[in-house]
Amino acid sequence: MRCKIQMLLIYCIASEVSMAKQLDSRRNFPQGLYSVEDRGSAKWNRIKRSPYQGSSCRIRGCCTGRDDDCSFTIVSRGAICYCDQYCTSGSPGPVDCCADYWDVCNHPVEPTRSEEPWPPPAWGCYKDGRYYGEGTIIKDNCNSCKCFNSLWECSTDVCLVRQDLIQHINSGDYGWKADNYSQFWGMTVEEGFKKRLGTFPPSHSLLNMREAPGKSLPEEKFPAIFSATYEWPEWIHDPLDQRNCGASWAFSTASVAADRIAIHSKGQVTDNLSAQNLISCDTRNQHGCNGGSIDGAWRYLRTHGVVSYACYPSFWNKHLGPSAENRCYVSSEHGKNYTNGPCPNAFEKSNRLYRCASHYRVSSKETDIMKEIMDRGPVQAIMKVYEDFFLYKEGIYRHSQKAGSKWKTHSVKLLGWGALRDKNGQKQKFWIAANSWGKSWGENGYFRILRGQNECDIEKLILATLGQP
Numbered sequence: 001m002r003c004k005i006q007m008l009l010i011y012c013i014a015s016e017v018s019m020a021k022q023l024d025s026r027r028n029f030p031q032g033l034y035s036v037e038d039r040g041s042a043k044w045n046r047i048k049r050s051p052y053q054g055s056s057c058r059i060r061g062c063c064t065g066r067d068d069d070c071s072f073t074i075v076s077r078g079a080i081c082y083c084d085q086y087c088t089s090g091s092p093g094p095v096d097c098c099a100d101y102w103d104v105c106n107h108p109v110e111p112t113r114s115e116e117p118w119p120p121p122a123w124g125c126y127k128d129g130r131y132y133g134e135g136t137i138i139k140d141n142c143n144s145c146k147c148f149n150s151l152w153e154c155s156t157d158v159c160l161v162r163q164d165l166i167q168h169i170n171s172g173d174y175g176w177k178a179d180n181y182s183q184f185w186g187m188t189v190e191e192g193f194k195k196r197l198g199t200f201p202p203s204h205s206l207l208n209m210r211e212a213p214g215k216s217l218p219e220e221k222f223p224a225i226f227s228a229t230y231e232w233p234e235w236i237h238d239p240l241d242q243r244n245c246g247a248s249w250a251f252s253t254a255s256v257a258a259d260r261i262a263i264h265s266k267g268q269v270t271d272n273l274s275a276q277n278l279i280s281c282d283t284r285n286q287h288g289c290n291g292g293s294i295d296g297a298w299r300y301l302r303t304h305g306v307v308s309y310a311c312y313p314s315f316w317n318k319h320l321g322p323s324a325e326n327r328c329y330v331s332s333e334h335g336k337n338y339t340n341g342p343c344p345n346a347f348e349k350s351n352r353l354y355r356c357a358s359h360y361r362v363s364s365k366e367t368d369i370m371k372e373i374m375d376r377g378p379v380q381a382i383m384k385v386y387e388d389f390f391l392y393k394e395g396i397y398r399h400s401q402k403a404g405s406k407w408k409t410h411s412v413k414l415l416g417w418g419a420l421r422d423k424n425g426q427k428q429k430f431w432i433a434a435n436s437w438g439k440s441w442g443e444n445g446y447f448r449i450l451r452g453q454n455e456c457d458i459e460k461l462i463l464a465t466l467g468q469p
């Protein structure tokens with residue numbers, strides 16, 4: 001029934017519109033008639049007409065200024081009334097506003113006229129109430145859509161931000177919540193994997209690296225909660241932001257190395273280290289923002305060393321173009337504690353180099369990792385990242401099956417642990433970790449992830465260094 005009425009309405013409006021067109025052409029005065037005397041005053045081209053009692057502007061919408069198209073045709077009277085502000089002006093002739101103009105339009109609110117063309121064109125597409133002409137291409141999150149034969153034809157990539165996945169996670173019992181991140185909006189999952197991760201899967205030799213022997217202490221020997229940021233508040237460096245540079249290999253290594261140098265030196269050296277220095281200069285078998293290996297990064301820190309972030313900041317040379325981005329501005333000479341050149345920026349004078357002792361592998365046993373963090377500071381961990389991880393907002397992360405089984409390797413910094421009781425009274429143990437997606441992501445740049453179950457391989461490969469050699 002409702003449907004029928006709507007159809008009828010559309011029909012009526014449509015027929016009024018076609019009538020209006022005829023009326024319009026009959027109504028129009030020849031252009032030349034006024035143009036000679038009133039060249040500067042275009043308003044004389046419009047004839048004022050008598051008002052009509054009805055709800056025209058409510059249908060038509062209101063317009064600002066003078067807009068002759070902003071009119072409504074009353075077929076039964078062969079008349080046109082207007083819903084633009086100009087209709088209220090006194091001359092020429094009587095006011096020609098539609099009857100409901102004073103109710104609907106004549107108060108100081110924003111004009112309500114929609115952007116839809118009037119009359120509605122026969123061809124074209126709509127989205128979110130907006131009209132788009134044939135052939136228009138728009139972006140819908142990560143896909144592009146083209147209006148073709150009045151239908152949208154869209155590419156079908158899987159987007160990094162998926163409302164259905166966010167809703168699924170937030171309404172489910174996963175122990176963590178998801179969010180829509182504007183920095184990921186418009187990216188495909190593939191792009192997310194490519195630009196926001198960037199740690200090569202560990203090589204055979206890395207996977208076969210001998211683990212430093214651990215004591216496998218019972219968990220009771222440890223505090224229930226531990227965080228390096230409380231233990232060494234001045235010496236732990238904040239989460240970094242790799243932006244769209246797939247170089248987590250460099251960011252996680254620089255972050256762990258800076259913390260460990262500060263702890264090892266008992267606060268003598270607290271500078272943060274330049275991930276960009278690694279990205280641009282550690283190029284042997286490494287691919288900068290297209291990925292690299294963490295053991296390669298540790299080797300470079302031992303043999304060459306890097307300068308501070310202040311000396312060699314991230315992304316500062318973006319505007320200089322790709323050749324500048326890939327250029328290595330500072331590197332060391334053997335045995336020196338400064339580099340072969342000044343810092344590539346005018347503000348920082350100290351081009352001091354920071355080297356690390358060799359890296360070693362920590363045992364994958366939960367309490368051995370805990371002991372290592374408690375005694376010597378944060379460690380580096382690799383992890384599998386599935387698409388749901390990008391949406392993490394807060395809580396204890398675990399991979400949800402709904403997010404598919406595609407994953408790529410990432411590396412992060414583990415710096416503490418804790419435990420919570422969930423709704424059902426179950427103890428949920430977690431690691432505290434720092435990601436490199438800026439502080440607007442997750443819990444101020446940090447995240448918590450299930451502990452003791454090798455969730456996403458987080459306990460599989462743990463690397464650390466003793467600090468400066």
Ligand SMILES: *[C@@H]1O[C@H](CO)[C@@H](O)[C@H](O)[C@H]1NC(C)=O
Nearest residue numbers: 161162163180181182183185
């Ligand atoms: C997510 O954020 C983007 C950009 O901030 C916004 O355009 C989009 O409408 C949001 N999507 C959802 C599903 O909330």
Ligand SMILES: *[C@@H]1O[C@H](CO)[C@@H](O)[C@H](O)[C@H]1NC(C)=O
Nearest residue numbers: 239240241270271272309310
């Ligand atoms: C460390 O690096 C960050 C940028 O990642 C910067 O904002 C901060 O000021 C630096 N801190 C120190 C002590 O240099």
Ligand SMILES: *[C@@H]1O[C@H](CO)[C@@H](O)[C@H](O)[C@H]1NC(C)=O
Nearest residue numbers: 335336337338350351352353
């Ligand atoms: C560099 O090493 C020299 C001696 O080899 C030392 O005197 C100097 O203080 C060092 N500089 C820094 C910044 O550590």
